Amino acid sequence: IKMSHFVSPFTALNQINRELNRVFDDRPITGQLVDSTIWKPQVDICENANSFKVIADVPGVDPKDIEISLHNGLLTIRGERKTDTEVEEDKFSRRERVRGTFSRQFNLPDSADAQTVSARSENGVLEVTIPKAKKARPINIAVDGD
Secondary structure (H helix, E strand, C coil): CCCCCCCCCCCHHHHHHHHHHHHHCCCCCHHHCCCEEEECCCCEEEECEEEEEEEEECCCCCCEEEEEEEECCEEEECCCCCCCCCCCCCCCCCCCCCCEEEEEEEECCCCEEEHHCCEEEECCCCEEEEEECCCCCCCCCCCCCC
């Protein structure tokens, strides 16, 4: 009886990945690795009968450091998570919280009302509300006669 043994082509890559994760998880990480980084906040986009909403996780970002613009149907959200002033004696054994700038862009549908967009940030969650434009309703016009 001849038995075949299937070997995944990804076995070696998975092993290398595990080894790299082990090496990097065990060594101290300096602040230089995560400072001045470009990052992307996670975003949910939802729609209801009256509006579209873009909800972004921006923990640690001051609302004053967020800029939102809308031009030709393109919604742009930019901001920065700033680094706290560090004390020279502080020695980090691990730094995973990303700092730096972010930028996200979204194409809005034609039904979006660009004139009435609003935004608020609370507890590290940014919510941008884009109302839908009112649909033109048919108008009945009476015809005057003699």
